[in-house]
Amino acid sequence: MKSNKERGKSLSTENKLTGLLSELQDRGYREAYVEAHAKDTIAFQLRQMRLAENWEQKDVAAKLGNPKLQPMISRYENPDYGKYSVTTLLELAKVFDVALVVRFAKFSELLRWDLHKDSETLQPATFGRDVELANMGTETWMWRYEARTQIDAPISMTIPLTVTEPVTTVYTRDAQAEFTATGSTASFARAA
């Protein structure tokens, strides 16, 4: 059963989703939303990752191979700067031992990421501390199913399952998701 806090968070996420879906109809909002996510998030992440290591900006510069790059680190941590070089970001990913994903995406993907963003998102674990990585390919799978009810209200669930055999999945937006887990079969059909 969900706690009051979880219920509150879920409600707040639903409200935010409804607001965002409406806002994104405005092209100006849409374009700025993409830009802000690219610029803001990188800046916040760089700062959070550096603080997590107890490093000064000059330490990061030194790890990049040139202590004189400290002013550049300062600019990169400024969310209003935004003139990032992919090459430098790749170098910074090496310094922090994290992955870097630079690619175009659907708005729905960005929205999903935004709605479920938390402190871990803004401070990604290093390769060595990535607990999820250690669990991948073993037992715990997180299934996410999204649908709309007849009154057009979004429903979303995240379900942890222990998988005991290779999973056969049928997943289409209009049909159903089906899988076998721990000896029982669960299926979620999209509401008509």
Add this chain to the structure above:
Amino acid sequence: MNSAVQADNVPSLRLREIVGANGVGVITDWLSRDGGARAKFHVRIGNLRSVPRTSWNKKQFHKLKDADGICEIKWKSGDRQWCALGYDKDGYFVMLLGCTHKEDVYDPKNCIQTARTRRDEVQQGKRQIIEYRE
């Protein structure tokens, strides 16, 4: 020492705004004129919420000098700096006024004084406060 550390006892960032003469929240009304600035504000506050307040940077959130506790959430959109002025009250950041500035030109001109006046009005119960809805 992080110069942005302010009011650490306030959890994360929960936003409220005062209601203007037209019955709409002043920040909601102000940002309704510019979708780009609104989007950037929403992303900024989302990121601020996701990190501890102790690690906020003064480029994002700044306590104004000699302004009796008035702070600003700052972000850039277009060719100017945007600020939502407000103060901490009962675990919320209550936004009192929005303003922009480019170089030394502030719009509105006397925004800090206006923010102070509005805060006093809130304290005296003359202003209605509502949740800020993104």
